[in-house]
Amino acid sequence: MKLLAIDVGTGTQDILLFDTEREPENCVQLVLPSPTVIVADRIRAATAAGKGVLLTGVTMGGGPSAWAAEAHRKAGLPLWATPDAARTFNDDLEQVAADLGLEVVSDDEAASLGRREDVERVELRDLMLPEICAALAAGGVRPEFDALAVAVFDHGNAPRGVSDRAFRFDYLRSRLQAGLGLAGFAFRGDEIPESMTRLRAVAALAPSRLPLAVMDTAPAAVLGSLDDPRVAEAGAKIVVNVGNFHTLAFALLDGQVAGLFEHHTGLVDAAKLERLIRRLAAGQLANEEVFADHGHGAISFDRLGTPEPFTVVLGPRRGMLRASSLPRYEAVPHGDMMLAGCFGLVRAFAALYPAWRDAIEAALAR
Numbered sequence: 001m002k003l004l005a006i007d008v009g010t011g012t013q014d015i016l017l018f019d020t021e022r023e024p025e026n027c028v029q030l031v032l033p034s035p036t037v038i039v040a041d042r043i044r045a046a047t048a049a050g051k052g053v054l055l056t057g058v059t060m061g062g063g064p065s066a067w068a069a070e071a072h073r074k075a076g077l078p079l080w081a082t083p084d085a086a087r088t089f090n091d092d093l094e095q096v097a098a099d100l101g102l103e104v105v106s107d108d109e110a111a112s113l114g115r116r117e118d119v120e121r122v123e124l125r126d127l128m129l130p131e132i133c134a135a136l137a138a139g140g141v142r143p144e145f146d147a148l149a150v151a152v153f154d155h156g157n158a159p160r161g162v163s164d165r166a167f168r169f170d171y172l173r174s175r176l177q178a179g180l181g182l183a184g185f186a187f188r189g190d191e192i193p194e195s196m197t198r199l200r201a202v203a204a205l206a207p208s209r210l211p212l213a214v215m216d217t218a219p220a221a222v223l224g225s226l227d228d229p230r231v232a233e234a235g236a237k238i239v240v241n242v243g244n245f246h247t248l249a250f251a252l253l254d255g256q257v258a259g260l261f262e263h264h265t266g267l268v269d270a271a272k273l274e275r276l277i278r279r280l281a282a283g284q285l286a287n288e289e290v291f292a293d294h295g296h297g298a299i300s301f302d303r304l305g306t307p308e309p310f311t312v313v314l315g316p317r318r319g320m321l322r323a324s325s326l327p328r329y330e331a332v333p334h335g336d337m338m339l340a341g342c343f344g345l346v347r348a349f350a351a352l353y354p355a356w357r358d359a360i361e362a363a364l365a366r
Contacts, residue, residue, distance in 0.1 A: 001356055002145040003349055007217060007341030008126050008152045009034055010063045010244040011316055015132060016342035017145060020363040024227075024334040024343070028141050031338055035126050040064035043072055046120035052078035054113045055085040055102075057124035058201040061152060062088050063245060065124070066100075073101040080105045080113055085124045087197065091157045126152050126198065127205040147353070148206055149186075149213040149345035151220040153246065154198040169262060169287070169297035171195070176257055176299070182250070185219035186348035188212065213349040217241075217341055218248035218262075221314050224344030227333035227364060231312050236304040238277050239331075242315040246296075247273065251280050251304055258302035261285055263295035265317055274324050281309035314340050334364075 007014040015030040033041075043065065046053045053072055066089050073079050079102040083093060086104050090096035093104050105113065114121045127150060133143035158167035171193075175184045187193075189203040189212035199214045206212045218241040225231050225239055240249035243265060251259040259280050268276070279285040283303030290298045311326045314337060321328055333343045343364075350360040 001147065001359060003147045003149060003346060003356075003360070004132075004145040005149045005342040005345040005349075006127070006132065006151070007220060007339075007345065008061065008150065009217060009316070009341075010036065010061065012338070013128070014338050014342055016339050016346070017136065017141065018342070018346050018360075018363075020359045022363070023366050024364060025336075028136065028139075029336065029339060030132070030135060032132075032135065034061070034064075035124075035128055036061045036063050036065045038128075039122055039124060040068035042120065042122045043068035046122070047072045047075050047077060049120070050077065052080070052113075052116075052119045054105075054110060054119050054121045055079070055081035055088075055124055056110055056114070056121060057082075058084050058204065059087045059197050060124045060126040060201065061198065069100055069102065079103070080110070080119075082107060082110050084201070088124055091197065092160070125201070125205055126150070127202050129205070129207075145210075147211040147213075147349065147356070149215070149349045150202050150206070151215045151217045151341050151345055152198050152202060153217045153243075154196045156193075156195045157197045158195075165291065165294075165296045167195075169291075172260065172262065172296075173299055176260075180351075181255075181257060182219050182223040182344070183348045183351040186213050186215035186345075186352055188352055189214065211349075211353055213345065213352050215345055215348050218243065218246065219250075220344035220348065221341040222248070222250050222344065223347050224333050224340035224342065225312055225314055225331040227343050227347070228312075228331040230329060231331050231333075234310045234312075236306065237310045237312055238281055238304070239312040239314070240273070240277065240321070242273075242313065242317040242320055244316055247315075247317075249277060249280060251300075251302075251309070253302055253304055256302075258304060259283065259285070259298070259300040261290050261295065261298035263290055263293070265320075267294055268320075270320050270323055273320060274326060277309065277311055277326065278307060281306060
């Protein structure tokens with residue numbers, strides 16, 4: 001069987017066409033700019049041309065696109081968005097209108113605006129399946145697959161008055177308490193919680209004929225890192241994904257999650273990150289400590305029993321820990337760090353769809 005795995009980050013979208021008839025290293029791989037980077041480039045081009053921008057589509061990841069939208073408004077140019085597109089920047093439409101100065105419009109209003117020559121229409125979506133299929137075809141690869149798996153980071157739609165950071169960490173805690181381990185962060189397309197609006201937006205765009213798995217990005221990368229033999233053989237370890245926006249670390253003890261913390265990458269440096277890792281390994285890191293530092297939180301179920309935990313590092317900003325005194329290793333599952341999230345998606349898909357589990361696991365073990 002063929003599974004198209006897409007790991008959508010802030011800087012890149014990493015793509016693996018996993019084929020159970022091939023060795024993992026020989027499966028087709030792509031690394032492309034992330035959807036939010038592509039959207040940001042289109043907004044900046046419209047700003048340079050002096051055009052207004054109309055955002056349509058669905059809720060997707062922000063970051064670069066939000067910064068480009070803010071710069072567009074600061075340039076004195078109009079910005080409109082349909083409700084689902086506007087929720088990319090904030091689930092509270094009144095708040096996003098106030099923060100960015102955009103005007104939320106109906107679908108009918110958007111249709112009228114989209115016909116104007118002085119307005120650039122930009123569609124928001126995390127899942128760029130037609131473009132990925134076109135890229136595969138351009139490389140001589142038939143864009144045919146039996147199933148789809150996609151990872152995105154989803155803060156979740158927090159109720160009014162509830163901290164986004166606290167809501168996100170309560171979600172992480174609840175998934176671990178379900179007892180499914182790292183694969184518990186993945187869902188079939190029809191089982192996604194209502195609050196996970198970005199995951200649900202991805203599912204709405206996926207072809208209904210295909211079995212689908214969606215997952216949070218950092219747990220997918222951590223799960224994928226376990227396919228590196230050196231990582232797998234370590235009984236006690238910290239696996240930390242240092243992303244562009246968020247840093248998420250899991251303490252693993254004999255295959256079980258012993259604890260975790262999540263922080264904003266921009267608020268940590270090498271010394272602070274090393275201290276957090278040591279405290280997590282010792283079972284001493286409190287949720288309040290991380291939250292008070294404007295991170296998301298921490299959980300300690302058990303301690304690893306060592307002040308020098310074997311630390312596995314992933315993510316685009318993994319270089320932050322290269323000067324650390326911790327015993328450190330940069331994971332390369334099946335020879336490629338960039339595809340750690342994709343291999344995690346493959347593992348999670350196998351857990352969700354038992355009919356394909358044996359074939360997938362046999363191919364990964366090849």
